[in-house]
Amino acid sequence: MDISLENEAIRIFSLKESHLSILLRLYNKFEEFKFATGFVEKVDFKDICRIYAEAVNDKHSFFAGICPKDGSRIIGLIKGAVRGAVKKVLWINTLLVDTDFQNKGYGTMSLNLILEYFYNAFGIQDIFVSVIKSNAKGLNFWVNKGFKEIKGLRIIKNFDNLCHNVLIMHKIYYP
Secondary structure: OOOEEEOOOEEEEEOOHHHHHHHHHHHOOHHHHHHHHOOOOOOOHHHHHHHHHHHHOOOOEEEEEEEEOOOOOOOEEEEEEEEOOOOOEEEEEEEEEOHHHOOOOHHHHHHHHHHHHHHHHHOOOEEEEEEEOOOHHHHHHHHHOOOEEEEEEEEEOOOOOOEEEEEEEEEEOOO
C-alpha cells in the first residue's frame, strides 16, 4: 500500500528498496528499538530484505519512512496493516523515531497523519497496537495518545525467547 502524507513539519512516504540501508541502520539500534522492531541483536541485510518484502508484498500493509519536511534524512519508521473483511481496522505494528529526534513531536505528528489518512481513505476508526507491558516508554506514548488496554496476553516473543506480558490496546479515532 503506497502512502505519501505530509504536514507543515514532516513527510511520511512508502519506503523503497533504495532505503534498505537506512532500515538496516535503524533496526541495528536494537538497544533503543528492540520493543518496536522485535530484535535484540544485529540483523543483516538479508533480514532487512525479508522484513521489507513481507510488508510490500501484502497489499493491505504499509511500511513508511518519517522525514522532516526539509527532507534531510529518514528519522523514523511506521509500519502497519489494514485488517478485517467486514469491518476494517488498522493495526500499527511499528512506530519508532530515531533517538536524536525523540520528544520533539515527530511520533505524535506521524501517528496523527496516519490516523487521519486511514479515516479519510477507508473510514477506519478502530486502531490497534500491541505493547510489551515492560516497555514503559512505549506504553506511556500510546496511553498519552488515547489508547486503552483491552486485553492482556502472556506470550513468548521471538526477540528474546522470554515470556512477556503484552497489552493489546485500542483507540477509536474521531477526527
